[in-house]
Amino acid sequence: MNRAVTKFRNSAFSAYLKRNQKYAPITFFIGGFIFDSLTLGRIDRAYDLTMLCIHMTSLTFTIYAFNLVGDGRWHGTFLKRFEPYFPLAIQFFFGALSSAYVIYFSRSVSLTKTVSFFTILVILFVANEFLKRRISNKYLQFSVYSFISFTFFTFMVPVWIKYMNTYVFILSGLISVGCTLALIWKVYRASAQTRKEVHLGKLLSLVIGIYALINVFYFFNLIPPVPLALNSGLVAHQVKYENDKYAVLYEKDEWYVFWRTHRLKLLWRPTENVYVFTSIFAPTNLEKSIFHRWKWYNPKIESWEVVEDIGIKIRGGRADGYRGYTYKHWVRPGQWEVEVITEEGLVLGVVDFEIVRTRETGSRSTAVKVF
Structure with a gap:
């Protein structure tokens, strides 16, 4: 493993990132979009399901790892060498997932009814380019994660159970909130620096607020009924x-x-x-x-x-x-x-x-x- 890490650090790609550090975020942003555009097809296709699950799992782990960097948690481990790349990885997965949702939602969107929610997705997709300087802001980080997680499960749960209605949408949202709160609690308990920076009540209020907002969009018929x-x-x-x-x-x-x-x-x-x-x-x-x-x-x-x-x-x-x-x-x-x-x-x-x-x-x- 150490040999592979050393080889990566001495690679041309690593040298490119160091020389063009200020362009790295947009490079990863565009990379995530191009990757999805070229590879994603049908939401029920095994490849699409696998890639979305890998993106979501990788994003969750990377956010956890990134938030423990300030506590020196990865000293003496192979992850220490990858710490500078955690923000870029988070941005890549944010870009890949948000662009995937834009691709899928655009196939279903009715511009007269659901353009507002679709616009939020497009804004999130584009704004991802500008998140690098603020990616360490835990309130912003977990808010975006909460929104992306909710959207992920509203896609995936109906595909998995072959059924969709209002109760399935509510279930998808509850699963999303549960996963988001579990990640927040895991980071909060493991990181003393996070406990200093974050007011837990404020962060939980943001997550619940996002959950409530998406439900308002749903019950006012402002969300297209993906995966249809x-x-x-x-x-x-x-x-x-x-x-x-x-x-x-x-x-x-x-x-x-x-x-x-x-x-x-x-x-x-x-x-x-x-x-x-x-x-x-x-x-x-x-x-x-x-x-x-x-x-x-x-x-x-x-x-x-x-x-x-x-x-x-x-x-x-x-x-x-x-x-x-x-x-x-x-x-x-x-x-x-x-x-x-x-x-x-x-x-x-x-x-x-x-x-x-x-x-x-x-x-x-x-x-x-x-x-």
Whole structure:
């Protein structure tokens, strides 16, 4: 072990860190992001689960080790040689985990409903670059750890038990708080310096406050229901199912609208149905009831009216998402939106469109996409 440590200290990488010490934090920050971007795919994939668990376990151990440095706990051990790298390791794992959450949440986020929580994740991800000078601040350190731990368990517990609802979310939060408090207590008991620097009541209040804040976000439907994710959603003239394929007939948008393929204005004749097709990713063997909430904007009262909730039972496991559709015959011209929601009312995404009444079909520019 000593030979390996000596070899590392004399390596080109170690020399690079010493020469470019002020750039090391952003290097590790970007490294964590690139690592996740290149390696993470599906939240229920064995590799993803393993890497997230390794990141979380390593972060926990590194925070524990770092907070005992001031007490000389690692004198005479092989960890002594790695003490200068503990802050960088913490930053790497903060960056890797927060970027993973940004990647997963971005697949599920509805910008009209859950952008606030997603913004917090992005801010945490970006702010990680500036944590080096404050990483020794134990209040900040354990607050960030508490938030990341909560998010970690809200992802992992539903994947492990193949079930998700409000009680599972609460359970995930309690497990997270328990792990965070256990780490704080372990550090507090082992480190005399921590006992001098930290007021335990204040630190515990911060952790409980973060727990309460995330629950407020959840019960106000401001958190996307991960690990579920809306892969695609569009309004269509017709959906046909044949040979385990869905053929969706939709209106094409103008050529210069490169960020989407379907048109948001649907030319509709009164004799036609209006369809909304969605594909929803869910972890393998996870079953969940999903609803399409059809809403019409009433210009007279300037408010959205719920027209109908139509349920779909999904079962996870398909890489491109569980496919399904709902339709309505009795519709009115105007602005519509279909919220894709869970039983608890959490929003996976929103399909917006406008119905324009017409008597002719020749002006339509349509295409068929197979899912």
